[in-house]
Amino acid sequence: KAGVTQTPRYLIKTRGQQVTLSCSPISGHRSVSWYQQTPGQGLQFLFEYFSETQRNKGNFPGRFSGRQFSNSRSEMNVSTLELGDSALYLCASSLKMGGAYNEQFFGPGTRLTVL
Amino acid sequence: GQNIDQPTEMTATEGAIVQINCTYQTSGFNGLFWYQQHAGEAPTFLSYNVLDGLEEKGRFSSFLSRSKGYSYLLLKELQMKDSASYLCAVRTGSSNTGKLIFGQGTTLQVKP
Secondary structure, three states: OOOOEEEOOEEEEOOOOOEEEEEEOOOOOOEEEEEEEEOOOEEEEEEEEEOOEEEEEOOOOOOEEEEEOOOOOEEEEEOOOOHHHOEEEEEEEEOOOOOOOOOOEEOOOEEEEEO | OOEEEOOOEEEEEOOOOEEEEEEEEOOOOOOEEEEEEOOOOOOEEEEEEOOOEEEEEOOEEEEEEOOOOEEEEEEOOOOHHHOEEEEEEEEOOOOOOOOEEEOOOEEEEEEO
16 A cells, blocks of 8 residues: 655745645545644644545644645645745645544655745 | 653663653643654654553553653664654544644664
8 A cells, every 4th residue: 555645855945935735645544634844843733634624723824725635635835935934844644533543644745945 | 732742862772671751731632642753754653542551562662641641652672773753742632633743752862
């Protein structure tokens, strides 16, 4: 069974630009969560999608947005990029939302560098 | 507020046993996860506790005390490949959310 895939793996952008990252969950998984990982802040929750609806959102500005498609694939978008947005963006999928023993499987991440 | 604390770094010797502690204060609790993350790679799932007690999985064991807001990950028979960051994460909120709050991670260095 293929794991979670994320594209692109590496991205370099300049301040003020926007970026779209893509995540394909494990086949059959319907919940997708996004996390930002930086050396200073660690892993921080961005949002969670299930059945094409955002179910939960972390404490990030409105420049960060996302969506989920009917095939459970998800995209996140960051507009007006800032230097502080440089991070590893991780996508995680799970069979369902919440519930016991419902582990999240992480993709390899997209390394975004903002110059 | 949400707070998860882990030691920043630990060092241990190959073949030994190491215990990585995690304390948490969160609004809501629906399970605690441990993940392993090698440098430059994605986190991989190690263990999950939702009830008090010990869960054993080969060389790895994880313990939870909900009343104390405390967990630990025990690694036995350490191998060089166990050198990695170990992340403690708590699922908070209602049972219908997958949101995880992560600690800063513990970097474990295994020496020969």
